[in-house]
Structure formats: structure tokens, C-alpha cells
Amino acid sequence: MTTARDASRGQGEVRVRTVGRGKVSLVESATDEIRGQIVSGGWPVGSRIPPESALSETLGVSRASVREAVRSLVHAGLLEPRQGDGTFVISDDDSALALRRRLERAELTHVTQVRQGLDVVAARQAAKHRTEAQLAGIEDALARRGAALAARDGDAFTAADAEFHILVAEAGANPVLADIYRSLSAALREELRRAACLDTATAARTDPHSRLTEAIRAQDPQAAVDAAVQLLAGHVRDLALPLDD
Incomplete structure (x- = not known):
């Protein structure tokens, strides 16, 4: 060998x-x-x-x-x-291919509806179970997101934003949730791109990603849930999606 x-x-x-x-x-x-x-x-x-x-x-x-x-x-x-x-x-399981391809073809409304449920669970679990190393990874992704925002680098911003959410899911001590988020990665990036997140983040007075990170650092599940709800509400608003059905 x-x-x-x-x-x-x-x-x-x-x-x-x-x-x-x-x-x-x-x-x-x-x-x-x-x-x-x-x-x-x-x-x-x-x-x-x-x-x-x-x-x-x-x-x-x-x-x-x-x-x-x-x-x-x-x-x-x-x-x-x-x-x-x-x-x-991005995956160690060939069987994830079918799900990933299905997600890549999914309507943005449906992807965001799924995220509404998953993000709340991921935020709560991360606040409860994150390790110091996982917290450091989340903070690093948040910092890269901020640097890309300052540089007006849309591709780097979208990549860092998507990675941030995946790392939050991975910090929740639930391998099924983490696997689902990794499978969602391509659809998540497309959602972020379509939402013009770089422009909306520039205009935002406060950043729910920072609030979520602070709640995970403080191991405060309710604050993490509140931040995740605020974050998803912003996506729904930016995409003008009819998610009340």
C-alpha cells in the first residue's frame, strides 16, 4: 500500500x-x-x-x-x-444520491417549509449539545460569512451561510438530522442565492445568525429557537413565499 x-x-x-x-x-x-x-x-x-x-x-x-x-x-x-x-x-453514503437529486429539483417553497421545521429543532439541539470544537466551527463559519458580506462576495457568502446551518445541525448530537442537512446542502445554497441574502443581510439592522450563535454559545435552547424563527421569517419575507398553508 x-x-x-x-x-x-x-x-x-x-x-x-x-x-x-x-x-x-x-x-x-x-x-x-x-x-x-x-x-x-x-x-x-x-x-x-x-x-x-x-x-x-x-x-x-x-x-x-x-x-x-x-x-x-x-x-x-x-x-x-x-x-x-x-x-x-459531502456524503459517505451512495444511497443519499436519490434524495439529493430530488431536493435539487424541489420547489423553493417546499424546501423552505421543510427548513422551518428542521431549523428550530437544529437550533434547540445545538444549544443543548454543542461541544467547544463545534461552537468554534460555527463561529468560524459566521466570521467567514461576515467577511464575505463585507467584501460583497456573493459566492463566498452563500457558501459560508450554508455551511453555518449545516454545522449547527451537526452540533445537535442527532446524526439523522445532520445527514438530512447535508443532503439539503445544494438546495439550501440555491435557496440562499434566490433569496438575495447578500443584499438583505447588508440592509439588516441585526443579524439573527449572530443571535443564534450567541444562544448556542450560552447553551440557551429557547433563545436559539427564537433566533431560528426570526431567521426563517426573514427568508420567507425575502422570497415572498406563501408558507401559511
Whole structure:
């Protein structure tokens, strides 16, 4: 086995087998090896996979083969490329693909209705169960959101905003809720983009994301719920969605 340097933040080293050269194509073999690292937890959800050049050397295949393998896993819903930041693991379960594709086709009204229920639960649970490390992650996403807002960087703002909500869900000690939020990630980003959140955040006098973070820091479930309700009310208003049915 050959050791590959994991280029994700703080991931250390991950071992990957050099692909075989039998009847299975090099692309298929590389895809299987990368998928295996994801499913086994070698590259956990949220981590960045090694760069194309490192994978090519480790697997003993061309960069073109690696590129096709990564592209297939992006299509499968396991990986997500982020411009200027690398490719990240967003799921370790192939079965999540069908749900993710369904969510990507969903009407924005329906996505927001689902979020109305989930965000309240996620906020309450995060305030009760968050760890110091999880709180630090939430605060970091909030800071990046603020920096992107100040820079008027819409893509970075949307990415940080979506990550903020996913991290809140992950802090709730409920793996089912966290998995649902990760599956919602693409639809969540589209909702944020459609809501023109960069413009509405600029105009806002107070930021419910900051209120939510403060409530989670203080481990105050009711304050967290109140902040989540205020936050979702803003989305409903900005999108002009009929959610009273």
C-alpha cells in the first residue's frame, strides 16, 4: 500500500492502494479506491480530499483518470468542488444520491417549509449539545460569512451561510438530522442565492445568525429557537413565499 498525503485541513495521512490494471478501467479502479476512502471514513464528511496531482501519484494513474473519477463521485453526490478551495466530501453514503437529486429539483417553497421545521429543532439541539470544537466551527463559519458580506462576495457568502446551518445541525448530537442537512446542502445554497441574502443581510439592522450563535454559545435552547424563527421569517419575507398553508 502507498501512503497519500491528505491535503484536507488537519487530516494527516490516509492510505490508498495503487489501482490494478486488469479488465476494469483505470478510471473505474480509481473511482472505487476514492469511494472506498470516503465510505470507510478515511476522508470523513466535511474534509478536503488530496489534490489531483497527489491522487495521481498515489494511485499510479494519470491526472486525467483521477479527474474523471472525481467527476463521477461529484455526480454521485459524494464530493463537491468548491472554487479556489478544492474538492470536499459531502456524503459517505451512495444511497443519499436519490434524495439529493430530488431536493435539487424541489420547489423553493417546499424546501423552505421543510427548513422551518428542521431549523428550530437544529437550533434547540445545538444549544443543548454543542461541544467547544463545534461552537468554534460555527463561529468560524459566521466570521467567514461576515467577511464575505463585507467584501460583497456573493459566492463566498452563500457558501459560508450554508455551511453555518449545516454545522449547527451537526452540533445537535442527532446524526439523522445532520445527514438530512447535508443532503439539503445544494438546495439550501440555491435557496440562499434566490433569496438575495447578500443584499438583505447588508440592509439588516441585526443579524439573527449572530443571535443564534450567541444562544448556542450560552447553551440557551429557547433563545436559539427564537433566533431560528426570526431567521426563517426573514427568508420567507425575502422570497415572498406563501408558507401559511
